[in-house]
Structure formats: C-alpha cells, structure tokens
Amino acid sequence: MAEMNFGGVIETVVTSKEFSLEKAHEVLKNETIAVIGYGIQGPGQACNLRDNGFNVIVGQREGKTYEKCLKDGWVPGKTLFPIEEACKKGTIICMLLSDAGQIAVWPKIKPYLTAGKTLYYSHGFAINWQDRTGVVPPSDIDVIMVAPKGSGTSLRTMFCEGRGLNCSYAVYQDASGNAEEKTIAFGIGIGAGYLFKTTFQREATSDLTGERGSLMGAIEGLFEAQYDVLRAHGHSPSEAFNETVEELTQSLMPLFGEKGMDWMYANCSTTAQRGALDWAPRFREAIKPVMEWLYLSVKTGNEAQIAIDKNSQPDYRDKLNKELEDMRNKEMWQAGVTVRTLRPENN
Ligand SMILES: NC(=O)c1ccc[n+]([C@@H]2O[C@H](COP(=O)([O-])OP(=O)(O)OC[C@H]3O[C@@H](n4cnc5c(N)ncnc54)[C@H](O)[C@@H]3O)[C@@H](O)[C@H]2O)c1
Ligand SMILES: CC(C)(O)[C@@H](O)C(=O)O
Ligand SMILES: [Mg+2]
Numbered sequence: 001m002a003e004m005n006f007g008g009v010i011e012t013v014v015t016s017k018e019f020s021l022e023k024a025h026e027v028l029k030n031e032t033i034a035v036i037g038y039g040i041q042g043p044g045q046a047c048n049l050r051d052n053g054f055n056v057i058v059g060q061r062e063g064k065t066y067e068k069c070l071k072d073g074w075v076p077g078k079t080l081f082p083i084e085e086a087c088k089k090g091t092i093i094c095m096l097l098s099d100a101g102q103i104a105v106w107p108k109i110k111p112y113l114t115a116g117k118t119l120y121y122s123h124g125f126a127i128n129w130q131d132r133t134g135v136v137p138p139s140d141i142d143v144i145m146v147a148p149k150g151s152g153t154s155l156r157t158m159f160c161e162g163r164g165l166n167c168s169y170a171v172y173q174d175a176s177g178n179a180e181e182k183t184i185a186f187g188i189g190i191g192a193g194y195l196f197k198t199t200f201q202r203e204a205t206s207d208l209t210g211e212r213g214s215l216m217g218a219i220e221g222l223f224e225a226q227y228d229v230l231r232a233h234g235h236s237p238s239e240a241f242n243e244t245v246e247e248l249t250q251s252l253m254p255l256f257g258e259k260g261m262d263w264m265y266a267n268c269s270t271t272a273q274r275g276a277l278d279w280a281p282r283f284r285e286a287i288k289p290v291m292e293w294l295y296l297s298v299k300t301g302n303e304a305q306i307a308i309d310k311n312s313q314p315d316y317r318d319k320l321n322k323e324l325e326d327m328r329n330k331e332m333w334q335a336g337v338t339v340r341t342l343r344p345e346n347n
C-alpha cells in the first residue's frame with residue numbers, strides 16, 4: 001500500500017506493484033469464484049479473472065444473456081450453472097445481478113451463504129440501503145466490495161489492452177480476519193489499475209451522485225440546454241452539435257483528461273479563456289443547488305427506492321430501451337450521427 005498526496009490530502013492506494021498477481025493467486029488459491037449475473041460487470045469481471053488464471057464459474061438464468069455466456073466460452077455443467085447451483089459450488093459469491101435483481105434473488109441465494117464463504121459486491125447499494133433491499137448477510141461470512149469506477153465494458157477492453165481501471169474497495173464484515181487481503185486480491189484479479197479504500201456507504205452515495213450528476217445526467221442536461229438555445233437562435237444542427245458535443249469529445253476532453261483543465265484552457269484562445277474563467281463560477285453557482293438536491297435525494301435513499309421500484313417491474317428493460325430510443329432520436333443526437341460520419345477516421 002502506498003500513501004499518496006491527492007491535492008493536499010494523504011490517502012492510501014494499492015497497485016499491482018505492492019500487491020502482485022502472484023500474491024493474489026496465493027490469497028485466493030482455495031477459492032471458487034461464482035460470478036452471479038452476466039449483464040455488464042459480470043462478463044468484464046468473470047473474463048478478466050479467468051484470463052488471470054483464477055478458478056471462476058458463472059451463474060446465470062436462461063435467456064438472451066445465457067447465450068452471451070456460451071459465446072464467451074463458459075461451458076454448461078462445467079463453468080456455467082443455474083444461479084442457485086453456482087452459489088452452492090462457489091466460495092466467493094459475486095452479486096453482479098442488477099441492483100434490483102439482487103433483491104429478487106436474495107431469498108434463494110441466502111441459504112448457500114454458509115460459514116466461511118464470502119459475499120462480494122461491486123456496489124454499496126444492497127448493504128447501504130438494507131432497510132429497503134432486505135439484504136442482511138449472516139454474521140459468519142465475509143462481506144466485501146470492489147467497485148470498478150467505470151463501465152464493465154471498459155474494465156474488459158482496458159484489461160485486453162494491458163491497462164487497468166481504477167476501483168474502490170471496502171470490507172463490510174470481516175468474519176475470517178482476512179477479508180481486506182481477500183478484497184485487494186480480488187481487485188487485482190479483476191484487473192484494477194489501482195484500488196482506493198472506501199466504505200459501502202460512501203461508495204453507494206458517491207456512485208449514485210456521480211452517475212446522476214456530471215458523469216451522465218448533468219452532462220446530458222447541459223448539452224440539451226446549450227443545443228436548444230443555439231437552435232432557438234437560428235444556428236444549424238451541425239453548428240450547434242459541433243459547438244456543444246463534438247469539439248468537447250474530440251478536441252478538448254482529451255486535453256483536460258491528459259493534463260488537467262488549466263492545460264486545456266491554456267491551449268485555447270485568450271478570448272475563450274477570458275470568457276470561460278468568467279462563466280465557470282456562474283455555472284457552478286447555478287448548478288450547486290441542483291447538486292445539493294441530488295446528494296440529499298441519494299443520501300436519504302430516495303434515489304435507491306426509485307431504482308428499486310422502477311427496475312423491479314417486469315417490463316423495466318423495455319421501458320428503459322424506449323427511453324434510450326427517444327434520446328437517440330432527438331435532433332441533437334441524430335445530428336451527431338451525421339457529424340460522426342464526417343470524422344477523418346470514418347472517411
Ligand atoms: N454496469 C456497470 O458497468 C457497473 C459499474 C460499476 C458497478 N456496477 C454494479 O455492478 C452490479 C451489476 O451491475 P450490471 O450493470 O452489470 O448489471 P445489469 O443491470 O446489467 O444486470 C443484469 C444481470 O442481472 C440479471 N438479472 C436481473 N434481474 C434478475 C432477476 N430478477 N433474477 C435473476 N437475474 C436477474 C440479468 O439476467 C443479468 O445477468 C450492480 O451492483 C451495479 O451497481 C455496475
Ligand atoms: C459506469 C458507472 C456509471 O460508473 C456505474 O456506476 C454504473 O452504475 O453503471
Ligand atoms: Mg453506478
């Protein structure tokens with residue numbers, strides 16, 4: 001573990017330099033890892049663990065996702081089982097069903113969480129809001145978490161490129177006395193770039209805030225607001241899209257991703273810098289009340305309850321797909337389809 005200075009605050013991080021893959025193998029050598037659920041995180045984590053040489057099986061119900069398991073080389077009866085059978089065989093049970101799905105299957109899974117086993121999560125959701133999820137693990141098992149800070153799709157592609165995705169980790173219950181070491185070993189196994197320590201509570205609240213905020217919800221809201229204003233004032237779709245989205249993702253985001261916001265600013269005109277420096281605090285002040293509202297809605301469990309209620313409905317997937325389709329069909333994102341065809345690499 002290394003102590004590092006994050007903007008003046010010292011925090012502990014773990015990388016494969018301090019905790020090698022060999023050490024992870026040693027820690028997990030007697031474990032059968034049962035990955036339950038094969039949505040987005042399931043494939044990323046299961047395939048990375050398998051490629052890293054761990055003993056992995058998958059538990060997935062039959063249906064469309066089951067076909068994906070077969071395509072990825074999981075073999076029925078050998079490494080692919082119905083959920084309950086995988087839970088019976090596994091010593092580390094990885095809850096990688098959707099957060100709502102985890103509630104539905106909890107009564108079926110609980111009997112297999114016998115003394116000495118480990119219950120693993122990639123989110124603090126089920127435990128942090130256990131008054132709403134009903135997930136109360138038995139006291140004689142370890143309960144641990146490694147939460148990749150990015151999509152399971154990126155976890156896999158970055159692993160295949162020889163890079164790692166950063167992850168947070170936490171121990172909720174340490175029955176074995178060895179839970180933290182096991183958690184870090186697991187993080188190294190799934191291909192974490194580096195691991196930073198958190199709690200189930202802090203991960204759950206920061207994650208739900210981030211995805212509703214700047215990572216997903218706020219960014220779409222910001223784009224729509226600017227695009228709509230430009231269009232209402234007579235700018236063409238291509239101009240509005242280029243000034244709202246395309247330039248950001250293609251030119252400016254890579255600059256601040258690489259060396260920070262001041263570096264991106266420094267590579268723009270002095271006109272742009274003057275205006276952006278003046279307007280950033282105005283946007284901050286306008287947006288902050290919405291951020292406070294969001295954080296409170298997450299912290300009180302309101303957002304978790306909405307996710308549980310909506311995503312437990314039998315037709316939740318169809319409804320989500322319909323909402324994504326509506327987003328895709330907006331003029332802004334349709335303009336984006338054409339703009340992307342004009343990128344040099346697509347010509
Ligand atoms: N999607 C991500 O990239 C991501 C990133 C970090 C953490 N997480 C966390 O990882 C966990 C898994 O998320 P995900 O996005 O991969 O899941 P997902 O929403 O894609 O889950 C789909 C899986 O759950 C199964 N499922 C859903 N309802 C079920 C039910 N009632 N019975 C049986 N199976 C059911 C599906 O068959 C499928 O295997 C969650 O805790 C999530 O918060 C996800
Ligand atoms: C990839 C995200 C947004 O970071 C994750 O939190 C999720 O829920 O999918
Ligand atoms: Mg999330």
Ligand SMILES: [Mg+2]
Pocket residue numbers: 148149150207210211
């Ligand atoms: Mg997240």
